[in-house]
Amino acid sequence: MIPARIDSISITTLEEKGEESIVDWFDQHKQSFYPLGWSYLRTQQQMEELFYRSIIKVHKELPRFKRETAFETRVTSIFIHTCRELSDNRSLQSSEESEPRQDLFKALDQLKEYEKEAIVLTYVKGLSKEEAAHLLQVSVEKMKEHLFSGIQSLKKEMGYGSALNGCKEYHKDYIDYLERAMDRSKKVDFEVHIYHCQECQEDLASFQDVMLTMLNLTERIEDFHVPSDFIENVKDRLAEKEKHRQLKNKKRKRMGIVFASVFALLMGIEVFTGSFTNLYYTWTEEDQQLRAFLQQDLGERLNLEAESDGVKIKIKSAIADNVQTLVFYEIEDTAEDNQYMMNYHEGVSVENEHEIMSRESNPRYYPPDLESDVNNEKKNVYQGKISLLPLTKENGTIKLKITKLQKLIRDSSDRNGLRSYENMEYETGEWNFEIPVTKQPSIEYVLDEETKVEGIPVRFDKLTIAPTATILQYAIKNEQTEKRIDFLNIDNLEVNNKKVKADMYGSSSSHQDMNWSTFQTQFDPLFGEKPKEINVQFESIYLTVQEPKTIELDVSRGYPQTFEYAGSTISIDKVEVGQPTNVAISNHEIENRAYESLQFQIVGEDENEPSSMEMNSEGVLVDKNGIEYDTDEIPVAYEELEQPRYFETVQSVKLDGNNAGEKVIPKRLEIFGYNTTKYLDDVVKISLD
Incomplete structure (x- = not known):
């Protein structure tokens, strides 16, 4: 059975459980995100607004999350963007700063934005340089440059002088040397120079002092006080938002009849004037x-x-x-x-x-x-x-x-x-x-149509025709335990013989009512259409299939080893015990493969003491025609590919114990199921006569 930990459950499960699961995740990780927010913001009011907005954004962005990107990495990216928005929003700023922020982060405010973010992600959030570089969308070398210039700026704030005074050609080596990441031959040359250069000795020593101070900041973060009622305040705001949404839905009145009457009246007055208006805009816009x-x-x-x-x-x-x-x-x-x-x-x-x-x-x-x-x-x-x-x-x-x-x-x-x-x-x-x-009125049409896809009921509830978009609302009933539809992709919508394509960026989940999950897909506008016949053309579905299998792991055995699953031969490439423990499984054969990604967990010897699990993957894009695209080698215009699928070829897991120095010894690999895409050509016909 899957443990009740958000770190190890799928994005699909998060979507099904709704906003509450995102709140729980932030509650579990608040100790690392709370001080990260303080490095940007000034007041407790801003901090609550930061978590409130971040939870809403993460929930709404879940359908767009890429499975090859670690969940925490994607959340951190959204969190940082929200920090930037609030730090620029003068309406939320206050002349009175909270005391902990003055003590801990005042010096960081003097840095340039790229310097500050490099230092904050590395020493406040505790990310590796590779992870921080990925979030800031720069190379690792550029990340080191930002760290160096940031520490250089902090030296002035900490009383060491306005600039570094050592030999500039050796500045780029300071961080690697102090972190013991320098090649031996290069290290020898560097130390020989430092030995003979008094200025570089003093310069490196002061640089090391500042760097050690920042490294100690990571440890101090663990003692950073998060108010006991902080998350509860955020939950109260989210509950109030949901209450307001429900009240608003009850009070909303349809504008369809009024809109149609006014439109007909306007069309009936001065036909010549209307024709002239159309011609005028054709010439000028x-x-x-x-x-x-x-x-x-x-x-x-x-x-x-x-x-x-x-x-x-x-x-x-x-x-x-x-x-x-x-x-x-x-x-x-x-x-x-x-x-x-x-x-x-x-x-x-x-x-x-x-x-x-x-x-x-x-x-x-x-x-x-x-x-x-x-x-x-x-x-x-x-x-x-x-x-x-x-x-x-x-x-x-x-x-x-x-x-x-x-x-x-x-x-x-x-x-x-x-x-x-x-x-x-x-x-x-x-x-x-x-x-x-x-605000222009919209017209809503209640639909009453149900079909089945892969034996799973799909219900069409409502069609909204607004001036700027057409929205189809539908629901999926996922009560089967062995198979469920995570996403239903619609190719096009045809209304009164007028066809509009689905917007690639306009699909979203709405809410869940009992066993029904509600979704919306947006299309281009259908000006003034009164639908009589509606055709919904399906494109594909993304399925989760439950097919459990357990593979015993023995660190004393040699790897790689293989096993059979879902018609494929899968390799366990390595099981390396350490800090962290690393496990990697792979399957590079994708032709006729039943699955695109696996859902699994690694269980350690102490089954009652769950460890931290970080998952990463490598993979390849394959379009409907079987053409493969390696995203690491060439830029891929995803939106131009015909119904692409992402096959994970390597899935890597890092396991950390809950206590410092604790090693996790893998005992077994538990596979719960897999995800796969199936192409469709079904057309659902709906009549409103």
């Missing part, structure tokens, strides 16, 4: 999607402008409904030939978000449009759109603040058309807008 909104009178031209350091941003229009607030913009670099786009998670914020916007949904992600004629016409102009949260009021003014823009660097060697995210560049400045918006 380049963006086809915005043109369609304007032609349907679902928005208005704004042409708000702001400029900073030669970069001009124009807000062209904003369309709001119950799904999102869609902002169309144009960015022009008046000084150079650069194109920039807005990134919701990097330097874009709504200062009055709490007053006018709903926090019950996530903004939709729109990738950069590099194919449109308008974005290829000029090298210094980019037209795009960004999704913000939906409005809670019928009318309002969005106070949009932009402090950072993402630079679009087209790279012909990258199949994505953009340089990889680890090399992203940004333009900073300050652009402020007050955007007037009116």
Whole structure:
């Protein structure tokens, strides 16, 4: 039976248990995340807001988590992004700082952002340089440079002088030497130089003092006091949010009849005027999607402008409904030939978000449009759109603040058309807008259709037609113990013979009611369609299959050894007892393989004393046609592949004992089941007559 520990259960299980399981995970790991938050923030109010937002974001992002990435690594990344958002949010800052923060982290505030984050992740969170480099999306060598310059800056704060005074050509070796990670021949040369250079001796000694202070910080973190009621306060806020959501759903009234009546009335008045409006926008608006909104009178031209350091941003229009607030913009670099786009998670914020916007949904992600004629016409102009949260009021003014823009660097060697995210560049400045918006009504249609996929019931509940998106809500009944559907991927939706593709970034889980798990899939908008016939085209399902098997492990035996499972021959490559203990299993044969990944755990000799287990994997992407893509060798445009599957080829486990110095001796490998993708071509027909 799977132990009741979140470290060793699957992302799927977390999704099924809901937000409560994420809260429990943060409760178990608060001792490492709490001081990490204090390195960015100033008040207890901000800290509670940090955990509150992080729990919500992790829960909503779970369907997008990659199984090849450690869960804690992905959570830490979200946590850091939230820290950045709150540290930049002046509305949550206070002139009174909490005492523990003044004592422990005041010096870190003087560092540059990249220096601070390198030091915080290494010495506060206690990550390895490789893990920290992965989170910050830099190389390990660049990570060492950031650590060096950070410690250099801290020397001044700690009274050692304003700069390092040793020989610059040896600065890059300080950290490796002090951490005993230097090659022997290089170490000898370094020590010979230090022996003959008095300045380097003094410099290295002061550098070592600061570095030891930071290393001791990791031990001090264990004694960092987390208030006893801290997590309970966060839980209370989450409970209040859920209560508010339920009350709002009960009070929500449908606007369908009103919308249809008003629309019919408007269409009946001055047919000539309406025709002229359509023709006018056809002549004057380049963006086809915005043109369609304007032609349907679902928005208005704004042409708000702001400029900073030669970069001009124009807000062209904003369309709001119950799904999102869609902002169309144009960015022009008046000084150079650069194109920039807005990134919701990097330097874009709504200062009055709490007053006018709903926090019950996530903004939709729109990738950069590099194919449109308008974005290829000029090298210094980019037209795009960004999704913000939906409005809670019928009318309002969005106070949009932009402090950072993402630079679009087209790279012909990258199949994505953009340089990889680890090399992203940004333009900073300050652009402020007050955007007037009116929320447009949406129409909801109750569906009453049920089918079965792999013998599992799938129920279609509701179709929402909003101005900016079409949303299909459905539920999956997972009451079987031997097999369940984790994800159902829909290819397209056809309404009244008009077909719209599913949005790759627009699927999400909603809630769970008894044995039914509810999901939503977003599609492009269907303006003014009154559905009569609906066809839902399935694409694939992602299954969890329960098929238990136990393999005894004996550290005295030689490895590798093999065993049979799910029609495949799997190799146990190594079982190495140490601190940590390492176990690796592999299967590089993927043709006709029944599974994509295994769900398992390693049980030690002391079965009643669970150890910490960290899992990592290597794998290969395979599209529907059987073509393989090695993600480590070439950039892969995932969204361009036809229904890709990710096969794990190597799964590695690190086991640490609960007590310092304790070694975990593996006793057996327990496999619970596996995950697999099955392609579908089913079409479900729904009639609303």
